[in-house]
Amino acid sequence: MSDHLYVGKSIPRTIEIDKVTGRAVYIDDFKRPGMLYGKILYSDYAHARIKSINIAKAEKLPGVRAVLTGRDVPDVRVGFLKDQSVLKKDVVRQFRDEVAAVAAISPDIAREAIDLIEVEYEELPAVFDPVEAMKEGAPLVHETDARGKPLRTNILPLPWRFQAGDIEQGRRESAFTVIDHVSTTWVNQCCMGPSGCIAEFDMNSNLTLYNQTNVIFGDKGRISEYFSQIGLKGKKIRIINPIVGGSFGTKLDTDIYEFICIQLALKTRRPVKILFDREEEFRALPPRQPARFTVEQGCDREGRLTFRKIEAILDNGAYTSWGATTPSVMMMPVSSLYRVPNIYYQATCVYTNNIYCQAMRGYGNPQASFAVETSMDTLAEKAGIDPAEFRMINRNQSGDLTPMRLKITSCGLEECITSVKEKIGWNDKKGKRNGRGVGIASLIHVAGGARVTLSDGHGIMVKVDEDGFVDVLESGTDQGQGSPTVISQIVAESLGVRPEDVSVIFGDTALCLWDAGTHASRHTFMAGNAAIMACEKAKKQILEMAAEYMPRMIKSDFKKMMKKDPEFVEPELDYSLISDPANLDIRDRKIFLKSDPSHPHFNMDINKVLRRGLHVGTGESRVIAAEAFYDPPTETLDRELKGNLSMTYAFGTTGVEVEVDRDTGEVKILQLVAAHDVGKAMNPTLLLGQVYGAVYTGVGYGLTEEMKLEKGKVMNPNFLDYKLLTAMDVIPIKPVIVEPGDEAGPYGAKGVGEPGLVPTAPAIANAIYDAIGVRIKDLPITPEKVLEAIKNSK
Amino acid sequence: MLNYDYIKPESIKDVFSLLKEYGAEATLIAGGTDVMVNIRNRKLSPGVLISLRGLMDLQYINKNKGYHIGGMTTHRMLEQSELVKNELSALHDGASRVGSVQIRNVATIGGNICNAAPSADTAGPLLVLDAVVVLEGPEGKRKIPVAEFFTGPSTTVRREDEVLVEFDIPEDNSRYGSAYWKHSRRKAMDLPILGVAVALNLAEDRTIVDARIGLSVVAPTPIRALRAEEYLKGKSFREDVLLEAGRIASSEASPRDSIRGKAWYRGDMIKVFVPRMAKLAAERRGVI
Numbered sequence A: 001m002s003d004h005l006y007v008g009k010s011i012p013r014t015i016e017i018d019k020v021t022g023r024a025v026y027i028d029d030f031k032r033p034g035m036l037y038g039k040i041l042y043s044d045y046a047h048a049r050i051k052s053i054n055i056a057k058a059e060k061l062p063g064v065r066a067v068l069t070g071r072d073v074p075d076v077r078v079g080f081l082k083d084q085s086v087l088k089k090d091v092v093r094q095f096r097d098e099v100a101a102v103a104a105i106s107p108d109i110a111r112e113a114i115d116l117i118e119v120e121y122e123e124l125p126a127v128f129d130p131v132e133a134m135k136e137g138a139p140l141v142h143e144t145d146a147r148g149k150p151l152r153t154n155i156l157p158l159p160w161r162f163q164a165g166d167i168e169q170g171r172r173e174s175a176f177t178v179i180d181h182v183s184t185t186w187v188n189q190c191c192m193g194p195s196g197c198i199a200e201f202d203m204n205s206n207l208t209l210y211n212q213t214n215v216i217f218g219d220k221g222r223i224s225e226y227f228s229q230i231g232l233k234g235k236k237i238r239i240i241n242p243i244v245g246g247s248f249g250t251k252l253d254t255d256i257y258e259f260i261c262i263q264l265a266l267k268t269r270r271p272v273k274i275l276f277d278r279e280e281e282f283r284a285l286p287p288r289q290p291a292r293f294t295v296e297q298g299c300d301r302e303g304r305l306t307f308r309k310i311e312a313i314l315d316n317g318a319y320t321s322w323g324a325t326t327p328s329v330m331m332m333p334v335s336s337l338y339r340v341p342n343i344y345y346q347a348t349c350v351y352t353n354n355i356y357c358q359a360m361r362g363y364g365n366p367q368a369s370f371a372v373e374t375s376m377d378t379l380a381e382k383a384g385i386d387p388a389e390f391r392m393i394n395r396n397q398s399g400d401l402t403p404m405r406l407k408i409t410s411c412g413l414e415e416c417i418t419s420v421k422e423k424i425g426w427n428d429k430k431g432k433r434n435g436r437g438v439g440i441a442s443l444i445h446v447a448g449g450a451r452v453t454l455s456d457g458h459g460i461m462v463k464v465d466e467d468g469f470v471d472v473l474e475s476g477t478d479q480g481q482g483s484p485t486v487i488s489q490i491v492a493e494s495l496g497v498r499p500e501d502v503s504v505i506f507g508d509t510a511l512c513l514w515d516a517g518t519h520a521s522r523h524t525f526m527a528g529n530a531a532i533m534a535c536e537k538a539k540k541q542i543l544e545m546a547a548e549y550m551p552r553m554i555k556s557d558f559k560k561m562m563k564k565d566p567e568f569v570e571p572e573l574d575y576s577l578i579s580d581p582a583n584l585d586i587r588d589r590k591i592f593l594k595s596d597p598s599h600p601h602f603n604m605d606i607n608k609v610l611r612r613g614l615h616v617g618t619g620e621s622r623v624i625a626a627e628a629f630y631d632p633p634t635e636t637l638d639r640e641l642k643g644n645l646s647m648t649y650a651f652g653t654t655g656v657e658v659e660v661d662r663d664t665g666e667v668k669i670l671q672l673v674a675a676h677d678v679g680k681a682m683n684p685t686l687l688l689g690q691v692y693g694a695v696y697t698g699v700g701y702g703l704t705e706e707m708k709l710e711k712g713k714v715m716n717p718n719f720l721d722y723k724l725l726t727a728m729d730v731i732p733i734k735p736v737i738v739e740p741g742d743e744a745g746p747y748g749a750k751g752v753g754e755p756g757l758v759p760t761a762p763a764i765a766n767a768i769y770d771a772i773g774v775r776i777k778d779l780p781i782t783p784e785k786v787l788e789a790i791k792n793s794k
Numbered sequence B: 001m002l003n004y005d006y007i008k009p010e011s012i013k014d015v016f017s018l019l020k021e022y023g024a025e026a027t028l029i030a031g032g033t034d035v036m037v038n039i040r041n042r043k044l045s046p047g048v049l050i051s052l053r054g055l056m057d058l059q060y061i062n063k064n065k066g067y068h069i070g071g072m073t074t075h076r077m078l079e080q081s082e083l084v085k086n087e088l089s090a091l092h093d094g095a096s097r098v099g100s101v102q103i104r105n106v107a108t109i110g111g112n113i114c115n116a117a118p119s120a121d122t123a124g125p126l127l128v129l130d131a132v133v134v135l136e137g138p139e140g141k142r143k144i145p146v147a148e149f150f151t152g153p154s155t156t157v158r159r160e161d162e163v164l165v166e167f168d169i170p171e172d173n174s175r176y177g178s179a180y181w182k183h184s185r186r187k188a189m190d191l192p193i194l195g196v197a198v199a200l201n202l203a204e205d206r207t208i209v210d211a212r213i214g215l216s217v218v219a220p221t222p223i224r225a226l227r228a229e230e231y232l233k234g235k236s237f238r239e240d241v242l243l244e245a246g247r248i249a250s251s252e253a254s255p256r257d258s259i260r261g262k263a264w265y266r267g268d269m270i271k272v273f274v275p276r277m278a279k280l281a282a283e284r285r286g287v288i
């Protein structure tokens, strides 16, 4: 393993120089000739009937090219449960409901036109609390389902119920049990680059969509389905990623603005761009959903977990996106974080008139892990066991088959817990109650793909030109994670060239093979494996070429030498050795004899062979190109919601030391240790970037970030009042990289995009408890909540 | 809608004549860090922006029978001034916590005070330093104590044809130690949940000769906690005395619930930070 030239090395990022010098073309900079600018009018109410919409003034404004309302576009339902339309015609159910849209020759004119649209509403009773919404007689958010059948409840028809073992049995075996009520709120993904797209039709009504999605083929599929309903069946769709300024879940589903942009482009027959401003990012994008948990757990006298019962209520908001599947990811920590034999889990998603929710980094894992890890601490205390020791007793181990049927292959959790304890100074610091305290929490997450759709595959194409340069057509999205660098390291390593020889082309449905999307921490794992497969094929082609031409080329070189220098004696060589591709290999741009790598004659620059093989002159010219599609042998969840949906799982532990100001309720993080089992660090610098970024997001989730909704309206749609942490708020983070190496991973790697976030908030909450004996079970842990809890505990 | 002209006159006389010419259409702009935000948020739609950035002679900090700070002085200049740091410490605390370095490089103290946000970070410090605002109009100059300058959120006694040219801070501040606490959730790019400024004149025997307390974000304008100040005068500098002063100051405030903070929390924080700032002020004065 140690003889890798590029894998495992902190090679500097390649294309980021363009980003930091302002040259990279984000959607904001992206222009097409004749392009118009689209803008959306949103609802003024959380729930209302639209009585009338008057667009006359807007249409008359010079520079306006189209004004659309729900009456101007086909009444087609879209979304995960097909519970909304593109432009709302009769009823609005949330403040972000799209009521009208405008395309104009400048963003300013579009905005002015939006202001000129007059909408008359009749307000309807609304419901903003999921528990209230479940009660009989609560206002119904939807009167009918997608097929027009009357609905009687706000509860979504998504039954997330999971059972393994026997809870009652578990209860009987318990010496200690605890029950906790835990809750989390809305948080925004806060991408640096705001959302947007450009839709452009050619004269045959084929669509090119320049879009920031990180699931290009999913996006294409949804738009294709939409096309078949609006009379564009059979028209071609091409999705192209511009440079994506972060996604963190926002670009997973096809958002309504994309459909609106398509409609505006169709109407005007011009390219149309919709670009969100920051307020829209907060008000009109789906954030992470709030969840409330009732967690019950038990353990025996030795501290072994006996059962875990979790009931969750999720505020879905007014419509349903992919976010409604977060309970399936919650199931992972619920069923499989630590060894628990008996599990009961039920999640209820409820419609309300709040803005609807989506996925965010970690999917439902941060919410559920906050519940599980809060309960782990209260149970440890009740059982009189040190919280870190308690986790050690129940740690997951290699070879485990969890109640959800996840197959735990490589597992570095033990090392993670041990190193966090040691680095944070656990034994000296815990249990002092002197205003300083330490806390710990762990995580499990998919790290080898996540089979949420029937194909969890990833395709890659590799072509090598006559100069030895490699183009990789990669179906994932580079959303800032640094994949171009890592993929070129993997390609260079497995093909035998250098990373700087490799160009990676991302995100184009016309150029790339199918991919399930750059989400679920799956990209390095999937693309890495696919790249290795493709490179093996390409390498084979090159070596066949070499076996054919190398002997001839070496001989003719000798001839040339003899011509120049009559004294030169041609060495006697066994050319059969290099006439068999199996005897050859490539490394660092050189083709060489495996049995004698330093052979003075039997080695050759790769580009010499490539050129010779291409410029043959006899009708036998060859190019080097290979493709591979990696679809791992994983399972989708069965009827019982069980199945091994990933090839491998990531583990990690976070330890936090805090200081709490008892007079102000302020929490200061003195240090944070984040230990992660990453399989193998492909590029340590990039890996740490993922860990740091995720940890900071986790600190925000734990302490400061919250979207404040008042009767369905976002009251803090800006960075002044939404407390995203700044560079000045950095905390000391000590990362610990645990590398057990994973058999299924490319060079042993596992996914690490999301994990850092997951255990951060619960570790902070646990540390606060250790510091002052007060436990906050509702995120974020604001100074007000801490102070209130201190007062109540007196 | 975003159509406005921009004029940058080179003298204060020209500013006056432009203000006269454009009347209500005109808005003065210094660093623009409030003005541009207000234009974007549509709270302001000026026909013409009259820049004060041609009046660079209004950028100064000096000591000459009292302290004089030009209206166009940036927060960054205040932050980097040793004089302000050592002798007007509360103002140094306030100015160095405004926004970020980028903001402080352009944002001015004159803009901060004329904008008259209840959360303005230099308001509390200027209050406890007993600063006087110097306004200049076509008819000449007039002086108004900062304590009388604000009339409500975003409103002041400044007339539309006047420019804030200077802050005068009395010389006797050299006998005071002062400190300002900005209570906020983040270390940068944040507005205070509340601000507490304290200036203390302490005798060697720890008797409080004089005390001034300024509170921001807890009333429609930044206020002085006069009863708490009165209570402190003549008392000995002791923990229980300071705590009582905090309680009195808190009762003088009228904080409200907002998305930035709850009223009860703000009230409680006054009780915490009046004593803490008093101690810091005393420490800086060198008495404790």
Ligand SMILES: Cc1cc2nc3c(=O)[nH]c(=O)nc-3n(C[C@H](O)[C@H](O)[C@H](O)COP(=O)(O)OP(=O)(O)OC[C@H]3O[C@@H](n4cnc5c(N)ncnc54)[C@H](O)[C@@H]3O)c2cc1C
Residues within 6 Å of the ligand: B027, B028, B029, B030, B031, B032, B033, B034, B035, B036, B037, B052, B071, B072, B097, B098, B099, B100, B103, B106, B107, B108, B109, B110, B111, B112, B113, B114, B115, B119, B120, B121, B122, B162, B163, B164, B165, B189, B190, B191, B192
């Ligand atoms: C990102 C950001 C962060 C911020 N953080 C803070 C913070 O932490 N604390 C804080 O207190 N403020 C903060 N602010 C607000 C702002 O920066 C300050 O109020 C600043 O001092 C305003 O100064 P300016 O020169 O930019 O004023 P401008 O925006 O130019 O003007 C503000 C107002 O004052 C008037 N005006 C300006 N100068 C004069 C003058 N000499 N005479 C008469 N009228 C005048 C203008 O007409 C306008 O009404 C922040 C702003 C931003 C954008």
